[in-house]
Amino acid sequence: MDGFRHVLVSRVKLLAKHYSIDDCEIGEDTVVRDFVNLYGCRIGKGCRIAAYVEIQRDVVVGDRCKIEAFAFIPSGVTIEDEVFVGPHACFTNDRTPRAVGEWLATPTVIKKGASIGANATIICGVTIGEGALVGAGAVVTKDVPSRSIVAGNPAIVIGERSSQD
Secondary structure, three states: OOOEEOOEEOOOEEEOOOOEEEOOEEOOOOEEEOOOEEEOOEEOOOOEEOOOOEEOOOOEEOOOOEEOOOOEEOOOEEEOOOOEEOOOOEEOOOOOOOOOOOOOOOOEEEOOOOEEOOOOEEOOOOEEOOOOEEOOOOEEOOOEOOOEEEEOOOOEEEEEOOOOO
């Protein structure tokens, strides 16, 4: 399997011809599509990883998560179980990025059952609470309370999810 090195895999559905997967743990019944870059990460069971996704070293993705096309998840991000990450969602991991010099990844946590809309940007160092919903295009710069709905730039609370959501 070209591009598939040092991977601990049990019954992964690799639905891809072109990919780079290196030094990853991927749980059973996880589906991985074409043109992904996965390296040094841990992905749980029953996940769906769409095309053109990058998940970097030391990222942890829980069970039954869905990561849509073109999502970027850098080192320092932890995603708990049953999280939805919409297409083109982008996480950051450095509060003061620069081209030269040292940097330190700032941790970000996405709690169980949260949903992140398309084109949302998550600035590092935040926690998105359990069951929270981040609207499409939102820029999250501070913690999001559990079960809340946030939108805008910067994202602000605009509502609350019901227990049926």
